Amino acid sequence: MTAETRAKIEALFPSYPAKRGALLPAIYLVQEEQGYISPEQARELAELFELQPVEVWEVLTFYNMFYTEPQGRHHVYFCTNLPCSLRGARSMLKAVEARLGVHAGETTADGRITLGHEECLGSCGTAPVMRVDGEYHENLELADVLRVLDGLR
Amino acid sequence: MIVEPYTKSYLSEHYGDDGFYTLAGYEARGGFAGLKKALALEPAAVIEQVKSSGLRGRGGAGFGTGLKWSFMPKGDERPKVLVCNADESEPGSFKDRLIMERGPFQIIEGLLIAAWATGAVKSFVYIRGEYALPIRRMREAVKQAYAKGYLGRDAFKKKGFVHDIVVHSGAGAYICGEETGLLESLEGKKGQPRKKPPFPAQHGAFGLPTTVNNVETFAHAPYIMDRGVEWFRGFGTEKSPGTTLFGVSGHVAKPGLFELPLGTPLRQVIEMAGGVRDKRALKAVIPGGMSMPVLPASQTDVGMAEELLAARGTHLGTGGIMVMDETTCMVRVACVVSYFFRDESCGQCTQCREGTGWINKICERIEAGRGTPNDMRLLDSIPGMMEGQTICAFADAAAWPIQGLLKHFRGDFEAHLDQKKCPYPASFEL
Numbered sequence: 246m247t248a249e250t251r252a253k254i255e256a257l258f259p260s261y262p263a264k265r266g267a268l269l270p271a272i273y274l275v276q277e278e279q280g281y282i283s284p285e286q287a288r289e290l291a292e293l294f295e296l297q298p299v300e301v302w303e304v305l306t307f308y309n310m311f312y313t314e315p316q317g318r319h320h321v322y323f324c325t326n327l328p329c330s331l332r333g334a335r336s337m338l339k340a341v342e343a344r345l346g347v348h349a350g351e352t353t354a355d356g357r358i359t360l361g362h363e364e365c366l367g368s369c370g371t372a373p374v375m376r377v378d379g380e381y382h383e384n385l386e387l388a389d390v391l392r393v394l395d396g397l398r
Numbered sequence: 399m400i401v402e403p404y405t406k407s408y409l410s411e412h413y414g415d416d417g418f419y420t421l422a423g424y425e426a427r428g429g430f431a432g433l434k435k436a437l438a439l440e441p442a443a444v445i446e447q448v449k450s451s452g453l454r455g456r457g458g459a460g461f462g463t464g465l466k467w468s469f470m471p472k473g474d475e476r477p478k479v480l481v482c483n484a485d486e487s488e489p490g491s492f493k494d495r496l497i498m499e500r501g502p503f504q505i506i507e508g509l510l511i512a513a514w515a516t517g518a519v520k521s522f523v524y525i526r527g528e529y530a531l532p533i534r535r536m537r538e539a540v541k542q543a544y545a546k547g548y549l550g551r552d553a554f555k556k557k558g559f560v561h562d563i564v565v566h567s568g569a570g571a572y573i574c575g576e577e578t579g580l581l582e583s584l585e586g587k588k589g590q591p592r593k594k595p596p597f598p599a600q601h602g603a604f605g606l607p608t609t610v611n612n613v614e615t616f617a618h619a620p621y622i623m624d625r626g627v628e629w630f631r632g633f634g635t636e637k638s639p640g641t642t643l644f645g646v647s648g649h650v651a652k653p654g655l656f657e658l659p660l661g662t663p664l665r666q667v668i669e670m671a672g673g674v675r676d677k678r679a680l681k682a683v684i685p686g687g688m689s690m691p692v693l694p695a696s697q698t699d700v701g702m703a704e705e706l707l708a709a710r711g712t713h714l715g716t717g718g719i720m721v722m723d724e725t726t727c728m729v730r731v732a733c734v735v736s737y738f739f740r741d742e743s744c745g746q747c748t749q750c751r752e753g754t755g756w757i758n759k760i761c762e763r764i765e766a767g768r769g770t771p772n773d774m775r776l777l778d779s780i781p782g783m784m785e786g787q788t789i790c791a792f793a794d795a796a797a798w799p800i801q802g803l804l805k806h807f808r809g810d811f812e813a814h815l816d817q818k819k820c821p822y823p824a825s826f827e828l
Contacts, residue, residue, distance in 0.1 A: 260564045261564070261604070262477075262479075262603075262606065263585065265585055265586035266566075266586050268586030269566070269567065269568070269569055269583065269586060270567065273569070303588055304586065304587060304588055307588040307744075308568075308570050308571050308589075309569070309570030310527045310569040311570075326688070327648070327688060327720055327731065327734045327735065327738075328647035328648055328720055330826050330827075331647070331649055331720070332648070332826075333826065335827045336827040363528070363570075364487070364489070364741060364742060365487060365488070365490070365688075365738075367487070367491065367494075367529065368492060369489070369490050369491070369647035369648075369653065370645055370647055370653045370654040370655055371653070372647060372653065379530050381531070
């Protein structure tokens with residue numbers, strides 16, 4: 246991790262009664278550097294937090310929003326839980342899989358998009374929803390989805 | 399996001415108004431009046447007022463809020479902590495998101511009232527990681543509150559009253575909505591729920607005395623303090639006073655959030671959401687988020703309060719109402735529900751880890767037309783082996799919907815067995 250990331254992490258410590266409380270925010274900060282956490286970065290985090298590497302690794306692999314493998318330049322996730330499925334989310338995801346030539350959970354060969362499905366995103370009143378690079382796109386029609394995807398470089 | 403305010407609503411009264419999520423705008427619309435009144439009272443009197451208001455937690459379990467606050471130990475030297483559970487992940491629930499986006503100062507005011515009542519010096523607002531906009535709104539609101547001296551030392555200009563708020567982002571795990579799973583996660587660990595006792599009031603976040611409440615629960619507190627117990631009890635039922643934000647999703651014409659008194663007839667809430675889409679017939683409703691048993695159309699003449707729904711074998715939960723029309727295959731519903739619980743089980747209890755996987759595999763087999771009578775026997779027995787057998791209520795939440803589907807829609811399962819295929823070609827796609 247860079248010295249800048251390290252300084253940002255150390256600035257979080259006083260917010261928590263124990264340093265380890267800052268681990269999830271710290272992982273987010275390190276992940277911003279290259280889009281995932283490498284084993285080397287996990288070791289650096291362990292050292293900074295005075296933990297065993299496995300204690301960092303088990304946290305990394307417990308949560309869906311942390312990545313331990315290189316990711317596409319853009320993340321596209323569809324909610325496939327019941328309220329979205331009732332409004333056609335899975336049909337939409339299938340169309341997107343066909344368009345991109347990958348299945349949910351995979352990255353396009355050009356490294357442009359990592360496609361995935363997620364559990365309920367709390368957008369049931371505006372279903373179906375997709376999350377593109379962290380931002381919600383709601384009340385989706387397939388044409389909107391394809392337009393957004395085509396705009397991702 | 400849409401909100402259709404009930405004419406006499408209070409929580410969502412100003413949600414259509416962008417000014418309401420700034421500190422100046424919140425105060426201009428009467429914000430912090432409840433906190434002012436609370437600070438003029440002894441902490442014990444604040445707890446008493448919340449107790450007599452009958453406010454029940456809005457996160458799913460419906461526990462008495464004032465009673466929970468009274469569990470915080472007195473005469474304990476350790477600093478006390480509040481946690482605002484904003485890990486809203488219950489499928490069908492999207493109300494807390496709206497409160498954070500449109501009324502973040504309602505939450506801050508509620509936290510300060512609870513802090514005064516319980517002696518807590520710090521709050522953690524644990525927001526699910528996917529909620530990017532709510533996280534930004536809460537962080538900005540906390541920043542504005544600090545800038546005006548409403549947080550930190552001598553909070554809200556009250557000498558000796560100290561309160562800090564930290565906004566903390568989760569990272570994508572449904573189980574972190576379970577209060578002790580949340581506490582583990584807040585401590586930088588896997589979000590695996592703890593054995594209880596000790597309860598959070600004795601040993602909570604970082605081993606400190608802790609009270610955990612849902613976002614909406616905190617948001618009601620300012621109104622109870624400002625307008626009083628009698629006014630609050632003017633909404634809802636005797637056992638479940640106040641309003642809540644019902645989320646209506648699925649096969650309705652106008653899905654959205656509707657702030658209505660607890661006890662409002664379910665059918666009326668569905669009508670407010672435009673009724674079943676395309677004039678189709680209603681088949682089923684899950685009334686309180688995914689964890690709650692389904693109701694068949696014939697049993698939807700019920701009021702939306704815990705005591706009324708419990709009499710029908712289901713629960714209010716988070717008030718997330720999922721509506722399914724006549725085209726819906728209930729085995730597909732079982733597949734979606736069981737996949738979710740299989741995916742989200744934290745894995746520490748065998749009954750849950752194994753049971754959720756088995757249920758999901760069996761449901762998918764039945765949907766594919768490969769089910770056997772023995773699969774039905776397994777589906778009948780597995781949920782009962784999970785329920786009540788585990789560290790937290792997740793296994794119950796995974797068992798109840800399946801039990802409800804089997805109780806009310808057994809015919810759908812048996813038709814798959816008989817026809818060796820799904821008899822609902824027009825159902826939503828899996």
